[in-house]
Amino acid sequence: MSSLTPEQRQQIAAWAADGANLNQIQDRLRADFGITLTYMEVRLLLLELGVKLQDKPREKPPEEDKKPEPPPPSPESGEFQDSEFEQPAAGDAPAGELKVTVDEIPLAGALISGKATFSDGNTVVWFMDQMGRFGMRGPAPGYQPPQADIPAFQRELDTLLSVRGF
DSSP: OTTSOHHHHHHHHHHHHTTOOHHHHHHHIIIIIOOOOOHHHHHHHHHHHTOOOOOOOOOOOOGGGGOOOOOOOOGGGTOOOOTTSOOOOTTSOOOOOOEEEEOSSOOTTEEEEEEEEOTTSOEEEEEEETTSOEEEEOSSTTOOOOGGGHHHHHHHHHHHHHHTTO
16 A cells, blocks of 8 residues: 555554554545545555554453352262252151162163162163263153152262262
8 A cells, every 4th residue: 555645654553543443444544535445455554554453452250250169069078959859858758778870881872871779669770871961761651759769869879970980
């Protein structure tokens, strides 16, 4: 762009120093000097002139959003609580024989799988697929394990999975 006068070059540098972006400089060149350039040509002109555009200041997120979350309690510490499942009340029958096992060879398509026998005597097959989704297959469609067994099942399964690196 050798057709620009030194005054025009100084004006372009001043626009950039004032915080104008490429579109604004392109519009001002057209309006003030009658020079029509494409966006790319304006970019190349700025490179040729050695003019740098001002970076927009980035907004910093509030500091209270950056507070680290406390680590989840481990089952071994006895602090394990899950608000999704409630502990059985004192008057409820305690969970019966709950047994959770891990298969030596996981089911096809699963990272890990196993069986769980609940207090009602029913055995389910549980698995974690390659996407990390947990699933269970009951003895009959629609089977739901006893609510009193769920917290113990979660703790036992968490312990078994953590031992195996999951």
